[in-house]
Amino acid sequence: MSIPAPPAGTRGMVLGEATVELLAPCCRMVQLLDAPQDVPFFGKLLQREIIYRLLQGTQGDRLRSVATLADQNHRTAKAVNWLRENYEKTVNVDDLASMTGMSRSTLHHHFRSLTAMSPLQFQKQLRLHAARQKMLTWELDAASAAFEVGYESPSQFNREYKRFFGQPPMRDIHALRASG
Incomplete structure (x- = not known):
């Protein structure tokens, strides 16, 4: 069976309507x-059901394309996964491309097609979201959170955070706490 690639020019990320059939296993x-002893048994079953529901949804073709081993998107997904697991590390895009078996330009092309971002932009967003989460849950100050997620300069972190979230880190965290 041949898996169709997503149409050319489609966005790397999309939003779709969540169905009751998808939300039920997620819930x-x-x-x-609340029942960690049940995770080893039910966790994998629920993962399989969620994946099945996603594949049956409107973006199923896109997901199948990413998951297909013979497809370039699978190799790109390896880079995405590596970045998610190692967002705090310094990224050398040439090493990332080598790890995926692609040239730097091919990786950039496919990465942007899949995520609508470059690998470094993707890493920056991962870092910013992780820092925000750490400030909210661990009550870290901005500089500590910046270092935790791999920033070497708190001032650079503050600039990028403000640009991404619209306000400086601690003001954003205080606003989030006040609204929650």
Whole structure:
């Protein structure tokens, strides 16, 4: 069976309507947090159901394209996964391309097609979201959160955070806490 690639010019990320059939196993997955002893048994089953529901949804073709081993998107997904697991590390795009078996330009092309960002932009967003989460949950100050996620300069972190979230880190965190 040939898996069709997403149409040319489609965006790297998309939004879609969540169905009841998809939300039900997601809710059950969250409920497993109250019963950690059940995770080894039900966790994998629920993951499989969620994946099945996603593949049956409107973006199923796109997801199948990413998951297909013979496809360039699979190799790009390896880079995405590596960045998610190692966002705090310094990234050498040539090493990332080598790890995926692609040239630097091919990786950039496919990465942008899949995520609508370059690998470095993607890493920056991962770092900023992780820092925000750490400030909210661990009550870290901005400089500590910046270092935790791999920034070497707190002032650079503050500039990028403000540009991305619209206000300086601690003002944003205070606003989030006040609204929650």
